[in-house]
Amino acid sequence: MNVGLEHYIVVSGILFCLGLLGVILRRNLLVIYMGLELMLNAANLALVAFSRFNNQLDGQVFVFFVITVAAAEVAVGLALIVALYRRRESAHVEDLASLKL
Amino acid sequence: MDWPTILFYLFAALTVGCGILVVANPFSNNPVTSAMFLVLTILWLAGLYVLLHAFFLAAVQILVYAGAVMVLFLFVIMLLDLRAEEKRKIKVFSLVGGLLAIGGIGAVFLGSVLKAQWPLAGAPAIEGGTAPLGKLLFAQYLLPFEIISVLLLVAMIGVILLSKRELK
Numbered sequence: 001m002n003v004g005l006e007h008y009i010v011v012s013g014i015l016f017c018l019g020l021l022g023v024i025l026r027r028n029l030l031v032i033y034m035g036l037e038l039m040l041n042a043a044n045l046a047l048v049a050f051s052r053f054n055n056q057l058d059g060q061v062f063v064f065f066v067i068t069v070a071a072a073e074v075a076v077g078l079a080l081i082v083a084l085y086r087r088r089e090s091a092h093v094e095d096l097a098s099l100k101l
Numbered sequence: 102m103d104w105p106t107i108l109f110y111l112f113a114a115l116t117v118g119c120g121i122l123v124v125a126n127p128f129s130n131n132p133v134t135s136a137m138f139l140v141l142t143i144l145w146l147a148g149l150y151v152l153l154h155a156f157f158l159a160a161v162q163i164l165v166y167a168g169a170v171m172v173l174f175l176f177v178i179m180l181l182d183l184r185a186e187e188k189r190k191i192k193v194f195s196l197v198g199g200l201l202a203i204g205g206i207g208a209v210f211l212g213s214v215l216k217a218q219w220p221l222a223g224a225p226a227i228e229g230g231t232a233p234l235g236k237l238l239f240a241q242y243l244l245p246f247e248i249i250s251v252l253l254l255v256a257m258i259g260v261i262l263l264s265k266r267e268l269k
Contacts, residue, residue, distance in 0.1 A: 003105065003106050003109045003152075004219060005219055006214060006217075006219050007109065007113070008149070008153070009214060010214065011113045011116065011117065011149070013207070013210045013214070014117050014120075015116065015117065015120050015142075016206075017203050017206060017207055017210075018117070018120045018121060018123070018124050019120075019124070020199075020202065020203055020206065021125075021199065021203055022123065022124035022125075024198070024199035024202065024203075025124070025125075025195070025196065025199050026124065028132055030132050030135075030136075030174065030177065030178055031123075031124075031132055031135050034123055034135055034136065034139050034174070035123075035124060037139060037166075037170070038120055038123060041142070041143065041146055041166075044146075045149060045150075048150055048155050048229075049153060051155075051227070051229075052153045052154060052227055052229075055227050056227070057227060057229065057233055057237050058237070060155055060158055060229045061234065061237050061238055061242050063155075063158055064158065064161065064234070064238070065245060065249055067158075067161060067162070067165055067166070068249050068252075068253065069249070069252065070166075070170070071165055071169065071170055071253075072252055072253055072255075072256035073256075074170050074173060074174070075173065075256050075257075075260050076256050076259050076260055076263070078173055078174070078177045079259070079260040079263040080263060081177065081181075082177060082180065082181070082264060083263050085181050086266075091181060
């Protein structure tokens, strides 16, 4: 049995659902961030698989851009978390509810 | 079964398994453990990229994600000295809402996978080495490439500004 496009897409979908589960259920800001990374990686896997099975390299170029943007996003996000932690002494989402009505 | 098939199932199982341990680890609530399993997930994903003949992206994945991004994560975790997340009760509302959202996405996804017309597996001849990717990147995608470099500069300046002690 040959491994086709659908196998990769299913793996990517499972990974995306796991990342979403982490974002919704975990309460630590850093672990939520890791869930976001997982979702980005799932999207990357789908893009690479589509690129290979459609015989076009454009998908891989796009993944290259996604990785770059993800790196920038992580740097800015972690700086924000550090600044927040200095002020509030907590990285727990339920302690950061001052915008809540 | 030939080697690529066996390797695909091995890498896919390891990726999903490590992904589960990132999100819900029954043995430890420590963010460091989650980060370590995320590194493993990324490494196995790089293996999947190699199976898809995206060699350059596999190398970039390991260098940038496992090398730079995760080191940044671990650095911040250790800087903040986060101990294990204390057990707080997960609210029933958020649990139900989360499972509903994931069930919905999973159902839509499964429906589209079952309905799709898949191309005949076989004979993709594309190779994601540095030469073809570089040609595409510096000819057709030159403008996005330059914009990305500006974005990195903006992120760099933003991070320096954010990490100053006094935010004005």
